[in-house]
Amino acid sequence: MTAPATKNQAYAIQPGALSAQVAEWRSLHDRIVANLDLAQRDYAGSTSYWVGNAGDRARETTTTTVTEGRKITTALNSAVTAGTDGQTTITTAKNTATAAIDLAEKEKFTVAQDGTVTAPDARLSLPDANAEDITAAQAALDATAKNVYERPIKAALLSLGQAIEDTTVAIERAFENVGAIKPVAQTIEVSLGERSQQVQDILDGKSKLPEDTQEFHDLWTTLSDEDKDALWNQDRYLGNRDGMPATDRDHYNRLTLDEQLTAAQTARAEADRLKAEHPEWNLSVAPTGMGDAQTLPEDSVADYQTWLAKMEESRHLDDLTTTAKVADSASPSGEPRMLLGMDDKSGQRVQAIVADGNPDTASHVTTYVPGTGSQPSKLEGDMVRVDQMTAQAEYAGASKPVTVAWMGYDAPPAVVSDATQRDYAQAGAPALNAFQDGLRVTHEGEPSRNTVLGHSYGTTVVGLSAAEGRTLDADTVVLVASPGAGVDSARDLSLTGVPDGQQYQHVFSTRAENDPTPLYENLPGWIPGVDRHGEDPTEIEFGGQVFTSDPGTRTPVVEYSGDSHSEYWEPGSTSLVNMGHIIAGNPGKVTYE
Amino acid sequence: MGSGLADSLNINADDALVLAQGMRGYAADVAYGTVAPSTFGSAANAVRFGFADFRLADVCATKSSETASANSALSDALQAIGDNTVKCVDAFHHTDHATKLQIDNVTTWKTGS
Numbered sequence: 001m002t003a004p005a006t007k008n009q010a011y012a013i014q015p016g017a018l019s020a021q022v023a024e025w026r027s028l029h030d031r032i033v034a035n036l037d038l039a040q041r042d043y044a045g046s047t048s049y050w051v052g053n054a055g056d057r058a059r060e061t062t063t064t065t066v067t068e069g070r071k072i073t074t075a076l077n078s079a080v081t082a083g084t085d086g087q088t089t090i091t092t093a094k095n096t097a098t099a100a101i102d103l104a105e106k107e108k109f110t111v112a113q114d115g116t117v118t119a120p121d122a123r124l125s126l127p128d129a130n131a132e133d134i135t136a137a138q139a140a141l142d143a144t145a146k147n148v149y150e151r152p153i154k155a156a157l158l159s160l161g162q163a164i165e166d167t168t169v170a171i172e173r174a175f176e177n178v179g180a181i182k183p184v185a186q187t188i189e190v191s192l193g194e195r196s197q198q199v200q201d202i203l204d205g206k207s208k209l210p211e212d213t214q215e216f217h218d219l220w221t222t223l224s225d226e227d228k229d230a231l232w233n234q235d236r237y238l239g240n241r242d243g244m245p246a247t248d249r250d251h252y253n254r255l256t257l258d259e260q261l262t263a264a265q266t267a268r269a270e271a272d273r274l275k276a277e278h279p280e281w282n283l284s285v286a287p288t289g290m291g292d293a294q295t296l297p298e299d300s301v302a303d304y305q306t307w308l309a310k311m312e313e314s315r316h317l318d319d320l321t322t323t324a325k326v327a328d329s330a331s332p333s334g335e336p337r338m339l340l341g342m343d344d345k346s347g348q349r350v351q352a353i354v355a356d357g358n359p360d361t362a363s364h365v366t367t368y369v370p371g372t373g374s375q376p377s378k379l380e381g382d383m384v385r386v387d388q389m390t391a392q393a394e395y396a397g398a399s400k401p402v403t404v405a406w407m408g409y410d411a412p413p414a415v416v417s418d419a420t421q422r423d424y425a426q427a428g429a430p431a432l433n434a435f436q437d438g439l440r441v442t443h444e445g446e447p448s449r450n451t452v453l454g455h456s457y458g459t460t461v462v463g464l465s466a467a468e469g470r471t472l473d474a475d476t477v478v479l480v481a482s483p484g485a486g487v488d489s490a491r492d493l494s495l496t497g498v499p500d501g502q503q504y505q506h507v508f509s510t511r512a513e514n515d516p517t518p519l520y521e522n523l524p525g526w527i528p529g530v531d532r533h534g535e536d537p538t539e540i541e542f543g544g545q546v547f548t549s550d551p552g553t554r555t556p557v558v559e560y561s562g563d564s565h566s567e568y569w570e571p572g573s574t575s576l577v578n579m580g581h582i583i584a585g586n587p588g589k590v591t592y593e
Numbered sequence: 594m595g596s597g598l599a600d601s602l603n604i605n606a607d608d609a610l611v612l613a614q615g616m617r618g619y620a621a622d623v624a625y626g627t628v629a630p631s632t633f634g635s636a637a638n639a640v641r642f643g644f645a646d647f648r649l650a651d652v653c654a655t656k657s658s659e660t661a662s663a664n665s666a667l668s669d670a671l672q673a674i675g676d677n678t679v680k681c682v683d684a685f686h687h688t689d690h691a692t693k694l695q696i697d698n699v700t701t702w703k704t705g706s
Binding site: 009012013014015016017018020021023024025027028031032034035036038039042043046049050051052054055058061062065068069071072075076079164165167168171172174175178179226230 | 603604605608609612615616619622623625626627633634635636637639640642643644645646647648649652653656657659660663664667670671674677678680681683
């Protein structure tokens with residue numbers, strides 16, 4: 001129950017004091033309303049010159065913010081009303097109470113703080129009266145005090161107290177939603193960071209990002225997100241830079257993949273639409289067979305040229321689609337896969353690098369380099385091998401192994417016409433070498449044990465990445481089913497931190513008995529146009545360590561089989577078990593020829 | 594996947610910078626309603642003098658303080674929208690350093706520049 005005001009309070013209260021408070025709230029109200037109206041008007045009118053999701057998001061955010069801001073103005077408006085009304089009510093109550101008190105005291109009655117009224121002493125006004133008359137007069141005065149003065153005074157003091165409390169409650173209620181407005185700024189997805197001068201100069205063409213992997217890393221790790229975004233905005237393939245931490249590579253490569261995949265899908269849809277509109281086109285011999293556009297009906301030549309262009313624009317659709325599918329799926333361990341490389345511009349085919357975890361935080365990192373015919377559209381099969389190696393390495397004792405499918409080069413597309421050429425390996429070797437440098441630079445904590453494992457033509461790439469003046473940053477090199485390791489001897493390989501003559505301890509190779517690929521080294525010289533890829537690393541003169549594999553599938557007549565070339569990762573196979581031990585760093589548990 | 598910076602299909606730099614400058618101005622004006630030299634909140638002292646011993650003055654002081662906080666957050670939000678608009682212009686047009694300085698020099702109540 002509300003406490004009544006006291007007598008002193010009734011006189012002391014100054015209802016006019018609320019005027020300043022009301023004026024303060026009204027002033028802020030008017031200021032906010034004016035600015036919110038302008039903000040809303042300006043951004044709502046920006047659709048003509050700011051087109052796209054960013055503009056839509058800015059307008060939507062402005063609307064949301066203005067709506068939230070109007071909760072403040074609503075509160076202030078309600079408070080102004082409560083204060084103004086309360087001031088009037090309190091003034092009336094104060095005047096009523098003080099008037100009642102004044103009236104009683106004017107008649108010589110005494111009014112206590114709580115409104116209790118005491119009558120004056122009757123003897124003072126009846127000095128000559130007898131005792132009986134004084135008693136009667138006093139009784140009459142006391143009755144007047146109680147019934148005439150005290151009751152309305154107490155009622156007035158109670159009303160005054162109630163009026164003040166009602167005003168207080170009304171003001172509290174006016175502001176009850178203001179507390180919820182505070183997080184507005186926190187919901188705005190934006191930071192206020194600015195670009196560094198260094199990055200601005202790069203964007204302006206006044207300087208360049210460092211070519212050196214370590215220097216690039218040193219710069220990159222000092223940049224704000226705004227700097228990084230701006231650099232990516234200028235170079236969509238920035239995520240392929242060696243020396244960039246894996247999480248950033250993954251982030252930016254996914255952005256680029258998403259853009260390129262969307263573009264390819266759009267182009268292919270347009271091509272399909274054109275094709276459906278022209279059933280007369282004989283595309284069974286296209287596209288080159290239809291290149292003679294002059295044989296087409298005149299009214300479809302333009303469409304045909306557009307169709308050719310759209311097919312060209314979408315030529316990487318399969319590679320991009322599979323890369324996205326693989327990157328978006330989790331590895332068997334549950335770790336999200338990381339897209340460490342995505343380049344659909346530099347080579348004939350898309351080049352992709354996908355890891356089954358974060359190599360920067362791994363204990364053991366294996367870079368798997370596939371050979372002839374490998375490309376991202378076939379990535380799902382390679383990821384099975386990747387997953388097998390990671391699982392086997394973990395089984396062999398590696399605490400947190402990660403394996404990377406490295407398709408950072410244009411692998412020879414066909415065996416006969418392309419895999420006989422050394423050019424593909426020579427072109428890919430520097431990129432593999434730089435990738436290994438980047439892994440070492442970006443790794444966090446204790447250095448990981450890094451293995452580079454090539455299969456088939458991939459072994460030639462691996463060998464050349466550690467030769468011809470390059471030093472490969474790897475603890476171990478594994479060459480599986482090699483047509484030639486790019487060099488003739490393990491001693492020709494240069495590995496970081498490995499003294500000359502000690503390479504054999506770090507180089508492992510294997511071949512299945514029924515795998516014909518290692519016979520390749522016998523072809524050059526016999527067949528014109530066939531390049532030599534170097535020595536078969538399983539030959540004793542190569543000087544490496546040769547571990548055992550199962551014989552593989554055998555065909556009845558020639559014994560050798562193509563299937564055996566792809567059976568090194570079969571679950572439980574001798575080769576896979578040995579690979580696990582090599583990756584984990586247990587050479588003593590490997591079985592050797 | 595998606596990048597906020599890459600989401601502008603088109604953005605006219607001149608118009609958008611005027612837009613951003615306006616928003617930063619609104620943010621500043623809103624802010625000045627409750628931060629110095631504004632005396633917002635001082636009216637509660639008068640209420641305390643006029644209503645001694647009543648909780649009315651405390652309520653006025655508390656609610657004015659909460660309103661000032663909310664107003665500051667509102668100003669920050671408006672400022673952030675203005676700044677983000679500049680960032681989008683910057684990202685879309687790869688603005689050169691001179692333009693960047695011009696953008697930076699747009700008055701903001703936070704920096705006072």
